[in-house]
Amino acid sequence: MSTHRNLGLAPPSAILRHAALLITGALILIPFGWMVSLSIKPPGEIFRxxxxxxxxxxxxxxxxxxxxTETPLPSYMLNGVIVCGIIVVLQILVCAPAAYALAKLDxxxxxxxFAMVLIALILPHEVLSLPLxxxxxxxxxxxTYAALIFPxxxxxxxxxxxxxxxKIxxxxxxxxxxxxxxxxxxxxxxxxxxxxxxxxxxFGIFSVVSHWNSLFWPLIAVRDENLMPPPLGIMAFKHEEAGNDYGPLMAASTLVVAPLIVAFLSAQKWFVEGLTGGAVK
Known part of the structure; x- marks a missing residue:
């Protein structure tokens, strides 16, 4: 180990860890890169x-x-901002006092x-869709907007x-x-x-990303086009008779994902600190 340090070389374990991280990161980013690529291609090149x-x-x-222009995508994104913003605020208003009681009160x-909270963590939200x-x-x-928010x-x-x-x-x-x-x-x-x-x-980043990308529950809860969030609105580009227009579909998907990427990159320092802070006691 000292030889590696004296020569300024990383140990093999560190090299393997970094290689695994790079490969994993590449596998995650490839679909997003391909999405952007398809969004700037003409129809004839997409299936080449x-x-x-x-x-x-x-x-x-x-x-x-x-x-x-073909669909009111800005309106869908505005719906997403309204719904996600209200959900985050209400979640903080409810979760912070509950967490304080579990952490500091007897x-x-x-x-x-607390065991019920842990059980609720492992339950998929889709399980509750019918009773909701x-x-x-x-x-x-x-x-209504309330249908997208209250669950x-x-x-x-x-x-x-x-x-x-x-607790810390x-x-x-x-x-x-x-x-x-x-x-x-x-x-x-x-x-x-x-x-x-x-x-x-x-938590705000997790919540916004989760509900901004949510499709299952909005597909059940709303039918009015004026209330559709971004993922549900993107489905308007799917045509059963004429076929899918993949270029605009990928362009719309890129526009929907872009705000999340910008928000995460802007707050990544607090994101990492927030996830690791609770693990150190």
């Missing part, structure tokens, strides 16, 4: 047998123009409630992540706040949440 990333005839202007059945649909019908909120207000992952982060905050901080006369809710919003800002940002 030979492989080329850059098209012989640049067709990006036509494809992106169709993506923005009450009967505390461990049982019936509940939405009973409340009369189907085909996600309580997030087991958010409660778990915030609890883990709150010293109890002396909470005791000092109580001595200063702060209520438990004031402690949550004035002390715990600001100190757990990296976890809040990490």
């Amino acid at each position: 047998a030979s492989f080329s990333f850059w098209p012989e005839q640049f067709y990006g202007v036509e494809n992106y123009t169709k993506a923005l 009450f009967p059945a505390k461990n049982l409630l 649909f019936i509940l939405g019908y009973k409340f009369g909120i189907l085909n 996600y207000v309580v997030s087991p992952f958010g409660i778990f992540l915030f609890r883990q982060f709150f 905050i010293p109890d002396d901080v909470v005791h000092a706040a109580r001595l200063d006369g702060l209520s438990e809710f004031a402690i949550v919003w004035r002390i715990m949440v600001p100190m757990a800002l990296p976890a809040i940002i990490a």
Whole structure:
């Protein structure tokens, strides 16, 4: 090991780790790169047998123009912003106090409630789609923004992540706040949440990405085109009779994915800190 350090060389294990990360990253990025490539190709080149990333005839202007004009894609993206923004705010309002109670308060059945949160983490959301649909019908909120929002207000992952982060905050901080006369809710919003800002940002990214890309539940909950989020709106490019127009379809997909990439790159420092902070105690 010392020989590698003296020569300025990385040990074989580090080389293998970096190689595995590079290969995995490439496998993940290839579909996105191919999507961008298809979005700037004319129809005749999309199904050509030979492989080329850059098209012989640049067709990006036509494809992106169709993506923005043939369907109300900006309206779909605005719906996504509204729905995802409201979901994140409501999830934080619900999950932060719940996580604080599980992390810092003592009450009967505390461990049982935390076990239920862990069980909820492993349940696919699709399992609950039928009872949620019936509940939405009973409340009369189907085909509204509320139908897209209310199933996600309580997030087991958010409660778990915030609890883990709150656990590493010293109890002396909470005791000092109580001595200063702060209520438990004031402690949550004035002390715990600001100190757990990296976890809040990490959870916000997870939540936005998950619900921005959600197709299954919106496909069930809404029928009005004016309420469709981006993934459901992209399906408007699929034509059963005329066939799929893959160029504009890939252009629309690129436009939908681009804001997520920009948001993640802008907040990646807090994202990593938020995910790793709760693991260090």
